[in-house]
Amino acid sequence: MKKIVLTFLVVAFAAVGVIGLSSCGGGDDTTSGGGGSDTSAEGGEGKEGGILKATYASFPDYMDPQLSYTAEGWTAMGEVYIPLLTYKHAGGAEGAEVVPGLAKEMPKISNGEKTYTLFLRPGIKYSNGKPVKASDFPYAIERLFKVNSGGSVFYTSIVGAEQFSKTKQGGIPGIETNDKTGEIKITLVEPRGTFENELALMFAAPVPKGTPNEDLSANPPPGTGPYMLVNVKPGQGWEYERNPEWAKANSKAMPEYPTGTIDGAEVDVIRNPQTQVNDIEQGKYDWMQNPVPAARYTEVKDKYEGSQFLVRDTISTYYFWMKTDRAPFDDQKVREAVNYAIDPAALERIYSGQIKGTQQILPPGMPGYSKFELYPHDMAKAKELIKEANPSDMDITVWTDTESPNNEAGEYYDGVLKELGFNTTLKIINADNYFTVIGNQSTANLDTGWSDWFQDYPHPNDFFQPLLAGESILQTNNGNFANFDNPAINKEISKLRAEQLGPEQESAYEAMDEEIMKEAPWAPYGTRTLDTFVADNIELDSIIYSPTFFEYLTSFEFKE
């Protein structure tokens, strides 16, 4: 999943199922949480039309389907780029169900679960009027590798992809297509239990052949969804308009995909979340994508809960990473010391009660989660461990982003490290490009810092492969911030993801969670609740909270 840059938003609902479902939307609206095939947003109580005025606290990491790997970016582009498979438009566990997108039906899986065959629906066009071709899919996957996307790690199991990621030329032989019949045949090196989920991520959304292999955030490529991006001004905002091809062609080819009621949306980046809250209260904006800031949380909750404000559990982990391949964090004792020194109870207050303390990788609600606590808060023990380890390099840089309260969490962490005897420099980076900066191995002094992770799909592999597998250590757009590379764990990760998830695999993931935490590449501290705050002219109950894309743009409706 994605990182949430900010605290973000959304989401969660996630809780997929486990937690969130019951709290979903009050139930007085048949569309809420109703799910995919009922085409959601349509037929709610609201009226058709209108331009949604929305605000984000930061600009997404990228406005490019192959590159974006944050919740902001996925929320922003979820209704613009439709992959071959997609997630059901529903809240809760149902929203994690993979359904056909541009593909006619779910893939036929053959050849010992190594070959996936899909057929493109005929007649689908990009917003620029060009027809979508089967060969656009491999083009998008190749583009993913060519732009060094953080999402490329999901597709290296395709035959030849590993090689292609190095040479970046010659194509990927594991994907065969036929533009006439729309057939797409994908062959994997080994079975991969999560592959359908991964085909439903925006990384794999087709883009027209010839789309430049570079960051297109300022001028995003055409998509196939009900809305298209226009007027993107990086750092400032963007707009949505109806995709002209949607009514003409695509909605007929994909009748179960929601069309949405609003005519479009205008998004402004407003970096002060306090201002955002005031603007929503005054009706200047209809929706804020990021959560209400901690300082206003209690007030907004008391005043608007149920009418304009909803709180959801998410499947997420907030953590501090430590670069395990360089001093002083190459010493396991130092990393253990940090885990003992961090007190999730203090961070719960810093997040105004919006996180629940945990000290492990998998969050509650994720299959394989089983609570354990290897490092109960114990400052004396932490100091003792540091003394034993006696690290030679005590000068470290601590990284976090500007989004409150992540910046305060960073200040807290900085203070804890100082108490342990480190000389720290705190770097608070603009939330727009925080993950780009810390995901670039050539950034100087990446020692330790803050991050978070929200599930991409309800499978524990999503918390291990992109974040803690050796193969996910990338030069740029790195997701394995700890540069954690343990051969035994790497092997276990690849073994487990080849299998279908069952009770046996779940307990293996459970063991892996503890195994990794024994090595302490992270100091996890909590799982987050997120909220949605809208103006009083928006139907709160019709908004669908997907565990993957959070609020779906097609589910916003103005009240009558």
Added chain:
Amino acid sequence: MAIDPQPEAVPVAGGPDPAFPAAPEGASSDRGPWYLAYKRFVRNKLAVSFLGLFVLIVLFVLAAPIWANHVAHTGPNDSHTLQKLRVGDEVREVVTPEGRPIGPQWFEADGKFFLGADSRLGRDEMVRLMYGGRTSLFIGVIAGLITTITAVILGLLAGYYRGWVDAVIARILDILWSLPVLLFGIALGVSLQVGGLGIGPLEIKAGSNWIPIFVISVFTVPYVARPIRGEVLALSQKEFVEAAVAQGAGPLRLMFGEILPNLASTLIVFFTLSIANNMLFEAALSFLGAGVQPPNSSWGTMISVGEELLTTQPLLAIIPGVMIMLTVLSLNIVGDGLRDALDPRSKVRLEAHTGMVEPEGASV
């Protein structure tokens, strides 16, 4: 050999100084101009009382370690999120589970959290206020010194040599003058805070307080250098300079031995006023995240932290704001008083050039 600057420095404009009518004027020859200035300043009750206020503020911030170690028993950056305060029989949480910091305790908790906690990190607001004041004053004074020294050198060179030296220096100052100071300061501050700065052997680490000092110094130089250049232009035509030339004085001696002493009164005024301006500049930069970096405090960063809680705990933003206001006000009044005392006929004014008291540009 230097000529007494006082009578020469300024063309006579308005007859005898009303503060010193005829008789003392005659006596002044054996008392000296500085004594006269002192007398004039002391007669300015307003300036004297604000000088007293400024001294109090300086003492207040200098007392920071005493308060921190003996009263509050905490450092300015120490977090107390989970700590509980015992007030009589009552136990109060420094930060509630909902993340609300404790309000002012005054002396109820023996001086701990005198002004309450600053944020959800539960840091002692009073301790941060004192240490933050040190930072703000330090930056204001050091940047003022750097500005003044640089401006004097540039002003002397331009005013003395004239010609192309003057042309180059004056144009560079014009360019700096024409930049939108606050926007540029933010841009420079932010980029330096990320990457640090290395000029030859001089290296400023990212996050260091020397970065706002550097930024402020660069942008305030023209406001001091241009009027100084003008004065040097006028002074270098004076008879005492010609006399020194006749005695064989070289350019260095003329600039620093003859002209500079005549600038002293102007410089003292400029320096005082520029500290005030620099503190405002620093506050604005810090408020916008381009100045003093967390977790360190300055009055500007404290306003920024307090702004978040403006609706529930307005004191957190108001107190550092009032401190800035009092300090700047006292420096301005003292500066005006000094100008009146040192050079009653002077028309030099250091304008509040930065105008960044209200950072409108930010989405506040």
